[in-house]
Amino acid sequence: MSLLTPLALALSALALPIIMLYMLRLRRIELPISSTFLWQQLVRDREANAPWQRLRFSWLLVLQLLALLALVLALARPFVAISTISTGRLVLLLDASASMGATDVSPSRFARAREIALELVDTLGQDDTMTVIRVGAVPEVLAAASRDRVVLRQAIRDAVPSDSSADWQAALTLAAAGAVGVSDLKVVIISDGGLPSNLPPVPGEVRYVPVGERGDNLAISALAVSALPGQAPQLFARLSNHGDEDAEVILDVRLDGSDVLYTARRYTVPAQGYVDIFDVELPSSFQSLAARLTLPARAGERDYLRADNSAVAVRERRGAGRVLLVTDENLFLEQIFRSLRGVELYQVASTDALPSQPFDLYVFDRALPPTLPEGDLLLIDPPLSTSFFQIGAEYAPAGVVQVNPEDARMRNLGPYMEQVHIARIRALSEIGWATVLAEVDGYPLVVAGEVGTRQVAILPFDVRYPNTDMVLQPAWPILMAELAAWFSPSRITDASASLPPGAPVTVRFLGDADEAVIRRPDGRNVGLRAETSTAVFADTLQPGLYTVTLRDDGQDMDSEQFAVNLFDPAESQIAPRASITVGTTEVSQNARQETGRREYWPVAAAIGLLLLLVEWGVYQRSLRRTPRLVLTRPGMRKIGGRWERGWRLGRARRRGRVSG
Numbered sequence: 001m002s003l004l005t006p007l008a009l010a011l012s013a014l015a016l017p018i019i020m021l022y023m024l025r026l027r028r029i030e031l032p033i034s035s036t037f038l039w040q041q042l043v044r045d046r047e048a049n050a051p052w053q054r055l056r057f058s059w060l061l062v063l064q065l066l067a068l069l070a071l072v073l074a075l076a077r078p079f080v081a082i083s084t085i086s087t088g089r090l091v092l093l094l095d096a097s098a099s100m101g102a103t104d105v106s107p108s109r110f111a112r113a114r115e116i117a118l119e120l121v122d123t124l125g126q127d128d129t130m131t132v133i134r135v136g137a138v139p140e141v142l143a144a145a146s147r148d149r150v151v152l153r154q155a156i157r158d159a160v161p162s163d164s165s166a167d168w169q170a171a172l173t174l175a176a177a178g179a180v181g182v183s184d185l186k187v188v189i190i191s192d193g194g195l196p197s198n199l200p201p202v203p204g205e206v207r208y209v210p211v212g213e214r215g216d217n218l219a220i221s222a223l224a225v226s227a228l229p230g231q232a233p234q235l236f237a238r239l240s241n242h243g244d245e246d247a248e249v250i251l252d253v254r255l256d257g258s259d260v261l262y263t264a265r266r267y268t269v270p271a272q273g274y275v276d277i278f279d280v281e282l283p284s285s286f287q288s289l290a291a292r293l294t295l296p297a298r299a300g301e302r303d304y305l306r307a308d309n310s311a312v313a314v315r316e317r318r319g320a321g322r323v324l325l326v327t328d329e330n331l332f333l334e335q336i337f338r339s340l341r342g343v344e345l346y347q348v349a350s351t352d353a354l355p356s357q358p359f360d361l362y363v364f365d366r367a368l369p370p371t372l373p374e375g376d377l378l379l380i381d382p383p384l385s386t387s388f389f390q391i392g393a394e395y396a397p398a399g400v401v402q403v404n405p406e407d408a409r410m411r412n413l414g415p416y417m418e419q420v421h422i423a424r425i426r427a428l429s430e431i432g433w434a435t436v437l438a439e440v441d442g443y444p445l446v447v448a449g450e451v452g453t454r455q456v457a458i459l460p461f462d463v464r465y466p467n468t469d470m471v472l473q474p475a476w477p478i479l480m481a482e483l484a485a486w487f488s489p490s491r492i493t494d495a496s497a498s499l500p501p502g503a504p505v506t507v508r509f510l511g512d513a514d515e516a517v518i519r520r521p522d523g524r525n526v527g528l529r530a531e532t533s534t535a536v537f538a539d540t541l542q543p544g545l546y547t548v549t550l551r552d553d554g555q556d557m558d559s560e561q562f563a564v565n566l567f568d569p570a571e572s573q574i575a576p577r578a579s580i581t582v583g584t585t586e587v588s589q590n591a592r593q594e595t596g597r598r599e600y601w602p603v604a605a606a607i608g609l610l611l612l613l614v615e616w617g618v619y620q621r622s623l624r625r626t627p628r629l630v631l632t633r634p635g636m637r638k639i640g641g642r643w644e645r646g647w648r649l650g651r652a653r654r655r656g657r658v659s660g
Contacts, residue, residue, distance in 0.1 A: 070608030095191035137502030164501030193577025201583025215575025321360030392427030416475035495562035
């Protein structure tokens, strides 16, 4: 052990004045009396006292000297030289991704990473600084270039893991920002090694401290719901096994937030492999589901990460929804609508009465009822005029089909429509409400727009072969898919089937909505005000089901759900890596270590303060035990052969007793 400030030991000379005070102190007792006649001998003893007396043993003296010794050692700053990860200007990157929640080390990898970080703080030198960055979906600076160990320790203790992937690109950018004006920057990464391979280089030296021991893990790596037209929806899931042994697992499914189990099935997942599930049929009325992966009782396999054992899914609502096709055996229309996702197709002949139940989209092929139903319309070669368009004579085009390049619905159709040939089309007029998407020889070929509250698209030609070869070319499915997407009911959010944690979501304020309330998976509500027609919600770090509800003046209007899941193979593959790559440099866990100092002055100072408290307690206790001389009046006593009333000198003891 060595001392940083050995000159502070000179303060140990303060022990001499303390000892001298004990030798100079005269032990006298204060005594109130009525006369000095009885105290002549006591006065003579006082005159015989010398200024110095023999030093006697005292616990107070011993405690005071020990306290002085401890405080002097604290000022001298004793330390021992130890091996440390790094010293100097440090940037500590603390991995807080989902894989750091693995329990192959007790209590978890992240807890162990915090312990390593705290040990690194203890070895900082007097001139060393440290910046602490928590690396999650959004990297966060917990402490910036601080020498204060209290601040650094508190920042590290307050750090918590997440259930999301880590953005290492942004984290290293933050670390590089701390290198401005610093020549000896050192970046310390405490992680299990699940970093991407394309990380940018950082200035300074990079040190890697691995955390973790095992890689056994089971995960739900995909979950979705899909339905073919006219069929019940089905569950699709992929169960992955990142361990070295085959595993028996149980997948249970619950619907619409209910605690009631809908189904539970057992599967065998091969080692380092996966199992795809297609055989779970779902009811047609459900809106969302939650799946959970568990091990059977007394299973011998290990599953060290729980964050990827659960997932949620929302029933896909994209597409035109319920579609009624009115046609007389047009196979091209039947096939295209049966192939479109998000479409529930129903079909009747042109001579049949329309069903009474409502549909999202009505497709009339060469037929038109006297009274149009309420709903969106796709009119193909309409035989009659209506109040919002006029049908004219047939025309045989000879030119090339031209598309509207400014309309997003035609962005993928330009090269394909130029190859389309049409034998005859009908002239279409009085369509000021519509946008012409394609034309030939100046005649509208595809128009679409809004008439009142309904969306209407018109194709004024027979789409069957041989009138047109469009149905035999790529232009046909692309055009119908674009129109079906345009007919899709307006959605509150732009969320896809499943979002990764931290992904932003655009919320649309439809109708007269002035507020959106987002219910998080933990039950907390977040409100968004309608400052514009849209708002961005980015607080999606927690996996689970989110519900967005639009409100108008406090009244609920409509709601929609979206799912956030951790489907990240890099997080589920929890086997720790022995090295990482930053830029073009491979950093190993066996990187060179440096010599640091572990100081013990806080321990010495604490011992000194404790000894002072003990000394104070001993002193207070001695005051309560010190005897006092008093005069007592016992009453009558015999003096010189006769009884007289008199006083005598006594010593007061505890509990009120007096002895002579």
